[in-house]
Amino acid sequence: MSETQSHAQLMEETFQEDLTILLKVLSGETQSDPVTATQYLLHKYPERSEGYFVLGVLTYLSGYVGDAISMIEKAHTIDPDVSEYALALSSLYVKADRLNDGLYFAKLGSVLDSHPQMAGILPPYLKNFVEAARVSTIHGHYVAASLAFIRRDFELVATECELELKMSHDYVPALELYAKALIEMGEHGSAIPILQRVLQLKPEDAAADKLNLAESILHLGLFEQAQAHIDEVVQSEPQSLDINAKAFYLLSGMENGEPARSRVWASMQQSGLHEAEPYFPYTPSDDGKIRIGFLSDKCYDCFEGSALSSFLRRVDRKIFQPYVYIQNFNKDNVTQAIKNWAVSAREVFDVNDKTLALILQRDGVDLLIDMCGFGPNQRLSLLAHKPCGQRLSWLAPLHGGGQPGIDTVVTDDSTDASQSRFLQTGQDTMKLRTPVFARRPAQGFLDPLSPPNEIKGYVTFGAYLDFRALASSDGALWMRVLESVPGSKLRLYIGPRISEISLARLNEIFEPKGLLDRVELYTPDEDERSGGFFDHIDIFLASRCEDRDNIILALWMGVPCLTKSDVNDPYVTYSGALLRAAGIPSWACEDDEAFLSVAKALAFDPRELAGLRKVLRGQIAKSRLMDMSGFALEFQTRLAELFSRKIQKGDLS
Template sequence: MSDQPESSSDFYDRVDEACSLLLARETDAALEIIDGLQAENPDSPETIYLMGLAAVTLDELGRGLVLIEAAHKADPDCLEYSEALASLHTRVGNLTEGLYYAKLSTALEPHPHARNLLPADFSNYFKSLENANLPRHHINGLIKMAHHLYEDAAREFDRHLQIVPGDVDTHREFAGACLKLGQFENAINHAATAANNAPEDCGNQLQAGRVCQAIGAFAPAAFHFKNVLDNMDAPLPLAAAAFSLADTLPDLSADTRQELRKAIAAHGIKAPGRPNEAMPSTERKAKIHIAYLSNALADVDMMAFLEPILRYHDRSRFEVHLYQQTQGESAFKQQMANRADASRYVWNLDDETGAIVIGGDEIDILVDLCSPETDNRAGLLAMHPSSIQVGIAGFGGAGLPWINHIIGDAAYKTALDDLLCAGQSLHSISPSIWSSSPSQMLPELTPPPATQSGEITFGAICDLSSLSERAVEVLTQLLKATPGSRVLFGATGHLDGYPRRRIGELFAATGVADRIDVFDENRQQDKFSVDHDFWRRIDLLVVPGAAHRPIRLLESLWMGVPVVALNEDAHIGCAAKSVLQAAERAEWVAETVEDLTATVQSISGDIDKLASLRSKLRDSLKSTALFNPRVKVRALETIYQELVEARDKAAE
């Protein structure tokens, strides 16, 4: 029992006073007293207990438990500490721990000096048992995730794990929040904990695969995604997400891709049938009813891609619907909803009800723009609520059995031809699937940094999921062929220290590691969006492999920064070529590393010419299809019209 000589009567009087203030919910006043007690005797169990009690009054139950357990460890004979733990553990749902401390309390004695340590509602274990609840922080975290409040979600998950450290579901969701925040180290730890403790859970395997892919660990990512697809009991949305993510991994063999397609086809066969009330529309109407379905309406890149389509559709021929799988509030989401003729929430509908709604809207063409997250609507699409279901190159769909048409362009055609499954057809628009209205958020042009330094700075997207061994080799050869040059990774928003270390490891043995740097985008405001100052710090943007965020290439070009890309046979490497086709800069696409180096040197060899190009590039692009999305929308409408006419002809 605590009875330290330095703990005077005055000390315990102040302990009692702090307790009284905490019980009266006067936490600030209590904390002032506690600060004084800590200064005098920081290791006393009474002070630690008071900090725990203060945490409880602030609704930090997990921290409260940790602190009160520390007080109990320092003074294991104190009745009040044990009874407080019995009550707290029971209230948050840790019934076994609560019972342990309740039994322990029967053998302990009250504190000999402090008189007011235990709140009245902590002293009745059986009352606490009646009011036992599951910890709410996990649920709060899920709600915050749905509302795109990822920092708040991470805090809630952390609070939950302080209460229930081994909760596998929370570790999995915490990993997802950390990925959104660019906190890769935490994401790795939580995803590994979930996958190791419950490897049979498909959600844990999928999350582990996503984290591995995000950090460039491609072989482990493929392993986890395959585990999901091999489990025939996996929910269809998880299987679809695993397939779509695995399909974007570099260096997958043809045999592996074929195995993935067989697996997702087997999952598709098991999908529930369509309700009788959800028959797809087959009648020709005055206007074609087209609907876009997306779970990424709060994403700035989806906004850049989809909003112009919704805006420029020909309303004399098309009735445009938007199905919102995105929860929460978002200015982007609202703006796109305003552009549609009709907008519906579908995130709150089960698959059967969603299929009935789509049938009731008489949708002729349903375009799937869902990201490969767990909330994709594969189950709904597998019911075929529309007879024409479309995927867009760059957003997935090839190989998914419920998508019967893929729309791409010439850049994607060869790569996608080999990926189509039975019943799928590929359609190409010209010149490109990629276009957007110029962003009003991008600043004015500035001269290339080489005009001041005399040396070329190559930019590269700081995306480990696209930094394959070949990409590292390409950048290494480019630097060696361009004396004095360097590579600056960026254009991804604030990230933790993991990408910098990983990039350092990848280039450590190349001989050019001292010419590699990562742009620190840790801004005070809006730190998770792209810092546009990056474009001012680079002379050219080099794309040595996949571009998972093609809108970054549009931003680079609009800022006067030339984009030079290495073409790839795989579909994940086609985006840059597609963008440059639309920009009428096909000559900036190289087929070999040698061609890439020659193209870069032809652009950057004369710094005065580079500065002139930078000053004129934006104006020259204004007339191209890249920044005139009407061109793409009209091309899409032509294909949509042909698909409906083919459907009608087949029905005759």
């Protein structure tokens, strides 16, 4: 051990001895003045955080909230990774009527590590942000709703916001949060009047609210109105990367939205979104290990989170060291699994670009895999500064152009042609033989039931209510299917409730075709089994923007799934890719006539429908779609080849 190391160890041992003495004073085990003992520790070790924290707590107990905040802020500045410091600040900020700061530190405190010795110092009434708010004059239900939103408990968010708004009808933060929760639950019709009220109450600084309104209008299939709102916001905030990125994201899922996407793309480039010099230089690994980093805002129980967790579990530790950089606040069992399988996993949602680039450099990350894309929690500016050696995009949300700074987009046979059209100069694809959407087989589902046509005597088509599909060419095609299959019904999954606006929109779409009486609305029963919606339909109709889990669940429940998958679509779609990966390319129809032909063939063959219920799950389980091990092996091999090839060429930035 060097002399420097010996000195540092001695200093730490001395500090721990002095801290133990102070803790005994605070517990009453040793009779002495707590303030004097704390000041002694603080003066002796001004570089340590513990003295500031203890003095801050004592100051608060004396009734001086402002001074307490100052002391604990110093402790947090010295040691920003301690949960107790953040939790104390969250409660103190609420008492000081600084709700936004309090909410931020409550979020932060929920993800940081505890300091065992300080945990006993923090009084109970400084541990609970919600209780601190309730005993203050702050809006308690709104506070509870804000924390529920972090946990993605959107039903609770809506309930708490409704309670808050009963007491304060025009409380804008509660109205905004209520609308966000409704959007997350897919209740866009209910969100629209709330957002309109917000814009009446807060006409200034309203870009984010206008985009949320545009998102809800878009989900009602009112494309021209949505685009008008998006254009207005982009023109009013041309320099805002966040505003432009969300606008681009919304337009990427809009049929015939290519001209508007191009305008927003140009606006983002004019506002500074283009490749820039790295914040810090990159040095390749020289220890025989390749360090791969995953930047994701979906490190929780969802398609992408499950895929990442499954991949990390299969990483060859003799070759790779995986790091994960988490962009989401909420945590669940998948988050924990990701942390367990990574060498390091840290929350970076509140870390600025330059600091995160430094973290990546210090971790020695060679290959950074972005999973955020143009999504709500994008890190476009970070990627544009080209951190690490190579940057790849995998399972990122739909977009019509490669992000600046991305070198390679991971694709497969089904997505390569579409994705390649949108690459920028210098970008390429990593085309895998295995499906890019591979995942583990679903768990916890009972065996499929017999198809409902055996009892009802007619065919029931099923779909999730999405006006983006119903008002587009998808919806027009589905109505042709209904007309082609006499007596058939279309059952739409609407969730727990539906707004009057959405009901009126359904009438507008189906009434002119004389098909309104052929539409059934489905609300899940509290006691129904997992996948219960698919027990009630014979054939599932998937839109081009269908949630991937819906398609997989339909197949798993023995229900044939049809979609139109035109390779000439102006944006990348995933529905057809999933069906091809599942080994059923004939259900990913290239045009309307092929779709009609397959739909009628299935509808008029009840024996085939009954047979599929019995065998489809087994076929899917054996398909490449469920071969996560095969995907992980090929993906790792290709990553290693990419790293070696770029090193040999000297092409790492």
